[in-house]
Amino acid sequence: MLELRFVREHMELVRKKCALRHFDLTQLDRFAEIDSRRLEVLARAEALKNQRNTVSKEIARLKTAGAEDKAGLRIQEMRAVSEEIRELDCQLAGIEEELQAVIMAVPNLVDDSVPAGDSEADNVEIRRWGEPAQFDFKPLNHWDLGEKLGILDFNTAARLSGARFAVLKGFAARLSRALVDFFLDLHTQRHGYSEINPPFLVNTPTMTGTGQLPKFSEDLFRVEGRDLWLIPTAEVPLTNLYAGQTLAEDMLPIRNTAHTPCFRSEAGSYGKDTRGLIRQHQFEKVELVKICTPEQSFAELESLLADAEETLQLLELPYRVVTLCTADLGFSAAKTYDIEVWLPGQNCYREISSCSNCTDFQARRAGIRCKAKDGGRTRLAHTLNGSGLAVGRTLVAVMENYQQADGSIRLPRVLEPYFVQRFA
Incomplete structure (x- = not known):
């Protein structure tokens, strides 16, 4: 706030x-x-x-x-x-x-570098990586491909839970698990993040600390009769690990990552992405969160973006990076980059990662401060978060970009070691 x-x-x-x-x-x-x-x-x-x-x-x-x-x-x-x-x-x-x-209902102040705009149509593309594959056949979208192969089952999920759920079977389930392992290995071993396994249910103060409450209660799922909410993203528990703490500046930046399920009611999205895995009530994500000093935060935003981009580069998935305009920014963000992956089955780019600098907005709500060793004044830290990556949407991108003429799906080379048989 x-x-x-x-x-x-x-x-x-x-x-x-x-x-x-x-x-x-x-x-x-x-x-x-x-x-x-x-x-x-x-x-x-x-x-x-x-x-x-x-x-x-x-x-x-x-x-x-x-x-x-x-x-x-x-x-x-x-x-x-x-x-x-x-x-x-x-x-x-x-x-x-x-x-x-x-x-508490007033959003963060936009950074001066954010382009002005009235809608997502005014977001500014800053670069592209990779060339979309040329198919000698008409590529399928992932829901048709998944149902044809028997690896995505939306009808059974609807019977079990309702709309906007999916059952992943066989190859899709294993691919999802491989993507999680790959993401975590990359971010912990190469990018310097510490892996955390946080709670998936948190209380009201925790949701308030990162800005989900009180403004976005309709977008969340709550446990009836308990002060517990299902997390919409691991950003919530990862950031609040440091709520009410004063951190030594020489230990910053802190970089943490976590793989968690995420739960969103998708209020206000009626009629949008009703088919497939793009907009689900339950999905998985590997989240990247940073706590740093005010002087570090915008450099850390660029580094966060680079970490997410490298993930897609290693998967050899074409993408573009856009800077969100003022009207498309999230509530807590001062500046956000979106990475949009190319989906040939849908013939468009779709968001797969969102990397944001929240400056001191969340830190003030959560009481996260930092102090220099030389006795300087205590001040609010800065917080950042980004997807590294959304698992379901990456699964979609792999399925659509790596589909073959015979209806099969080829593995990205970087994932091959994760499919080696590990049990006799």
Whole structure:
């Protein structure tokens, strides 16, 4: 979240940045109105407290002088003042809660390097890698290919769980497992991330720390009768590992990775990607999360992007990188790169990784700070996250890009060692 004092002192800048996101500016008008009310109540409370302090000294002098009657009258007067102060303090507490609720709904400020735009159509492509394969046959989309081979079963999944679920069988299940192992090996052995196995259920403060709550509750699944939510991404537990901590700056950046299932209600996506594996309620992802100093964060964003790109390069999957425009940025992000992989069966590029710098937005919510060894001031850390990669979408990309004329699917060379028979 944004700092309350910063919003008060830089309201026009905040309004300008929020307008670029197409954020409802009436929320900022409401903030200003509530904050104005806060100042009025605060001024009255402070004036009464100063009056009470002054009169308390006067009462002490009267008692010393033996003027007990006059002192008693002043004490009576101050009882009414003290009662009003208590009422004003209660009002202030309520007003602060209102301010907090408003500010929790305000998105991060976009970085100046982010291109302005009104929709995803205004995202800016910055490079491409690899040439889309040329087929001497009409390539199938992954759902037709998967059902033809008997490795994707959407009908059984619908019977078990409903729409937007899939059963992976045989080759697809094994390919999914191989992709996870490959991703984790690459990021831990070459890219320097530490592997974490976090909980898949987290509480409300944890969801709030990374910005999923309170704004996006409809996008989440909750355990009935318990303060537990199914994680929509491993970003949530990985970032909150350090909630409420002050980290030594010489140990930063911290780089962690985790393979987890992810659960999303996909509220608002009715009618979108109703077939196949692209938009599921349950999917798997290998997530990359970094905690660093403010000075490191934008260099770490480029490094995070490079790590995700190399994953696709080793799989020899063509892709492009786009910078998201202001209107397409996620709530917590100050800047985001999307990597979009080429899907020949759908004849388009589709997002497979999103790499974001959240600056100090999540760190303020979660209370993640850092401090230099030389005794410098404690300050908020910066947090970053990215997919390295989304397992289901990578499975889709391998199936569609490596399909053969006879209907089979060839393995990417880098995955061949993960298919060696390991048991007699």
